[in-house]
Amino acid sequence: MxxxxxxxxxxxxxxxxxxxxxxxxxxxxxxxxxxxxxxxxxxxxxxxxxxxxxxxxxxxxxxxxxxxxxxxxxxxxxxxxxxxxxxxxxxxxxxxxxxxxxxxxxxxxxxxxxxxxxxxxxxxxxxxxxxxxxxxxxxxxxxxxxxxxxxxxxxxxxxxxxxxxxxxxxxxxxxxxxxxxxxxxxxxxxxENGDSAALANTYLNVGLVYKNMKDYPRAMQYASDALDIYVRIGQKQGEANACGNLGTISSENGDTAAALRYYERALELNNAIGNKRRIASDLVNIAVAYRKMNDIPAAAAYLQKGLQLYEQTNDKENTAFTLINLAGLYPHAPTTLPTLRKALRLAEEAGSLQNQSLAWETMSKTYERSGRHAAALDAYRRHILLRDSIYNSAKTKEVARQQIQFEFEKKEALLKAAHEKDNALAQAEIERRKAIEVAIMAGAIILLAASAAGYALFRKKRNAEFRAKIADTEMKALRAQMNPHFIFNSLNAISNFIDRNEPQLADDYLMRFSKLVRMILENSGLKEISLTDDLQALQLYLELEALRLKDRFTYEVKVDEAVDPDNTLVPPLILQPFVENSIWHGVSKRENGGRILIDIRQHDGKLRCRIADNGPGRNSGKPAEAGKRSLGTHITQSRIDILNAQQNGGADITFTDMPQGLQVTVSLPLMLKF
CATH class of the missing domain: 1.25.40.10 (Tetratricopeptide repeat domain)
Incomplete structure (x- = not known):
């Protein structure tokens, strides 16, 4: 064990x-x-x-x-x-x-x-x-x-x-x-939705409950899901913990060779991190694996190393467990019973029922070997009482009920999340319209007052009109970025994944979609955000569209080394309408081989952002397509006009027709945090 x-x-x-x-x-x-x-x-x-x-x-x-x-x-x-x-x-x-x-x-x-x-x-x-x-x-x-x-x-x-x-x-x-x-x-x-590390932590901890209840298939599934998330997000300590847990589950399920591989991977990671307690855990787990393989000298060496580290950190619970395992290696040694009594005392001080039960069980076997049958029977009785207090039927039924409830709530949450996102977007649209109505009324009041107050109030009216234009443009930009077609297609893609019995793809798509919606709603209310945050939202949008269109196109985002994305500020979501045009009216028209390039560099004191695709372009002989492309251009041009008014010029948009496709270059004033 x-x-x-x-x-x-x-x-x-x-x-x-x-x-x-x-x-x-x-x-x-x-x-x-x-x-x-x-x-x-x-x-x-x-x-x-x-x-x-x-x-x-x-x-x-x-x-x-x-x-x-x-x-x-x-x-x-x-x-x-x-x-x-x-x-x-x-x-x-x-x-x-x-x-x-x-x-x-x-x-x-x-x-x-x-x-x-x-x-x-x-x-x-x-x-x-x-x-x-x-x-x-x-x-x-x-x-x-x-x-x-x-x-x-x-x-x-x-x-x-x-x-x-x-x-x-x-x-x-x-x-x-x-x-x-x-x-x-x-x-x-x-x-919060999209918190991958928190989700992995929950999976790993829930897996431990099932491991201790000896439901190994379910425990293995939760721990494996946690490991996949930790590896994906680069969380080394979480990866080490998940490997240690998978090793334990494999060992208790009878696969000692797999357990040893997981433990050694965990030990390598924890040695690099320098975590004494987790290094000790890996050493003891490796020792138990060697014991199962009947390599007693190797098991003893690893247990002694782990014991030293546990005693240094004053970890009573695991010091007790290590002592029990050391005693079990040499059942006939004169130090075995004193070692077990010390382990039992530490387990009682720590309140660890598992280790108390294990200590009494090992002590019973030791008494039995020495012919002390009465003492062996008493120790075994104590072991059974403790074991039964842990694994009683009421607790088993309660855990089963909790699992059924958890699975039901998880499925219900997927449906509820999609419904709530629709409602949230509708509510956001209503609030935007109310804001515009208020701005228009305020403008009208200022206009009436201007006829009596003269030039000073006339300037205030002009400022109010400018603010109303900003609010109107921001609303249109948000609507362009979160248009109903994109939302419908995204939800339809999730539904298709579920219909095809691909819950992992549906889960992944839903997580990215919800994160993108949250980022768009948060960023749309800000004047500037970092280029890193803007590109992160753009990356999520491209991932969703590539997945929905079954990788009919590829994309590349290049940022020149001279540009520090964390320190560079841009208007939020300024590039997204052009990328959307490249997908919907450009590369999506191709059966395959579509390409989109987003290139960002610094030039003459400006930030130059180039979006190029290999779609039909504006010279395809389809005027309707050109008309559709102009919507995103019109909205973004309004934002550029506002930016020029606030920054005294320097921003513009240029279009370049290519032999295959269209190139859009957005030039912005170079704005830095520091």
């Missing part, structure tokens, strides 16, 4: 929570470009320190200490607390719980003194994780409950989701599987 597989706890940062290498590289670049010792640099240091926790926690500690020093120099309490929080997070990831606790308590004290409830809730969550790692499950639940109450008071959905998920992990360690599953599913209901 293998005890330690990883339950995904959820860390909460005061700032960003991404830990992917791409985020680290981007933040590093921004930090190098801002040498000033001010709050901007302090924000970047805190975000970078937290981003390192799943990539290189030792470097994360170094960055956090630099942030602490800077926060003290410029006397910024809130960001000082954030720096301590980031330091504690990285120490937690390294397995140095005592130091992590000190940093977390310091952050909590600063937040409480300043009356910052959100910061205090996040600090309480992270402190609860440290108590969990020290096997103080009662204290962990107490801190999570306190954090949950604060998050609910603030209506902070992400924090509520984290708290539920982390409490589920604690209940899983306490072998209360119905409560564990209920908390995991309650947390999942609060995650």
């Amino acid at each position: 293998i005890k330690r597989i990883w339950m995904l706890v959820c860390l909460i940062s005061v700032l960003s929570a991404t830990a992917q290498q791409q985020a680290v590289d981007s933040l590093r670049k921004m930090l190098d470009g801002h040498p000033g010792q001010d709050t901007v640099r302090l924000h970047l240091l805190n975000e970078l320190a937290f981003a390192y926790y799943a990539v290189d926690p030792a470097e994360g500690v170094t960055i956090a200490e630099e942030a602490i020093a800077l926060a003290r120099r410029i006397d910024h309490p809130r960001l000082l607390a954030a720096a301590y929080n980031s330091k504690g997070t990285n120490l937690w990831a390294k397995g140095e719980d005592s130091l992590a606790m000190e940093a977390g308590e310091t952050a909590l004290g600063i937040h409480q003194k300043a009356g910052n409830k959100l910061g205090a809730a996040k600090a309480l969550n992270n402190l609860a994780l440290n108590y969990y790692n020290l096997s103080d499950f009662g204290k962990a639940l107490e801190y999570h409950e306190t954090a949950l109450a604060l998050f609910r008071e603030l209506n902070h959905h992400t924090g509520i989701a984290h708290s539920f998920s982390n409490m589920g992990v604690v209940y899983l360690s306490l072998s209360d599987y119905p409560k564990a599953l209920r908390h995991f599913l309650n947390g999942a209901r609060y995650w």
Whole structure:
């Protein structure tokens, strides 16, 4: 039996929570470009320190200490607390719980003194994780409950989701599987759509419930789905955890060779990250695999290495499990019974029913071998009582009921999501029209007042008209980007995937579609966004159309090295209408071989964006097509006119007919964040 597989706890940062290498590289670049010792640099240091926790926690500690020093120099309490929080997070990831606790308590004290409830809730969550790692499950639940109450008071959905998920992990360690599953599913209901890491965490944790209930096929499916997501988003720590869990499930299901492969992959990843606790877990799991293969010397060597690391981190639960396995290797040794008694004491202190049951079972076998039958029978009776308290029929029925409810709600959510998106778009259109009506009425009032107030009020009327034009143009741009044909085709594509019994494709398409809708609605209300964010929305749109049209065309997005997309600002969704024209009236007219190129570079102090396709172009002899292309051009030209009025010129659109296809060049003033 293998005890330690990883339950995904959820860390909460005061700032960003991404830990992917791409985020680290981007933040590093921004930090190098801002040498000033001010709050901007302090924000970047805190975000970078937290981003390192799943990539290189030792470097994360170094960055956090630099942030602490800077926060003290410029006397910024809130960001000082954030720096301590980031330091504690990285120490937690390294397995140095005592130091992590000190940093977390310091952050909590600063937040409480300043009356910052959100910061205090996040600090309480992270402190609860440290108590969990020290096997103080009662204290962990107490801190999570306190954090949950604060998050609910603030209506902070992400924090509520984290708290539920982390409490589920604690209940899983306490072998209360119905409560564990209920908390995991309650947390999942609060995650925002498109949060891949949160979805993977939920899958991995739900898989653990079924592993412990010995439903191995279902456990394997959830863990495999989680691994696929972690690999896709580049989350190395999550990938290592999923590999460890898959190894455990494979081992308990009788496939020791597959288990060893998963464990070795997990150990390689955790060694690169430097996480002591997870390295110890991998070592012990590998040892148990070697024991099953009857390689006792190798098993003993790996167990001793793992035991040293667990004792360093004061992990009572897993120290007990490792001691039980060491005792089991040498059942006739004089140290076997003392070792088992020590393991039993640690398991009782940690409140681990699983390890208590395992210790009594191993002790019973040891007594039996030495001829102490009465003691063996008593130990076995204790083992059975503990085992039955974990796996009773009521809990099994409750877990089955929870699973049925979860599957039903997941299917219902897919239908509801499509319906809600239609309603959301309709409501957004109504609100836009109301805004225009208000603007028109305001313009009329200003116009009447201008006849009496003279030139000064006339200028105000002109300004009001200009603002109305901006609102009208923004509404038309949003309608062009979210036209009913695109929405209908997207929902129809999802329906087709479901009809063809391709739920994974339908799920993937729905996730991308919902993320694109959210990005368009959010970005349409902003004056400028980063080129990175704009290209991300454009990439999602291209992916959806390529999938819907069954890859009838290919596309390429090229950004010149001289352009820093994170630091470059553009009007939101300025290129999308031209890309839509290239797809709908260009490459979609071809049976195959369609190509779209989006090339962005800096030239003469401007940002030049070129969209070229190999469709029929404007010289195809089809005037209707040219007319259709002009709609997106007209709307975007209005936006360009507004931009020129605000930026004193510099923006324009040019069209170039090519032998095959059409090229559109959009020139924008070069606008930078810093």
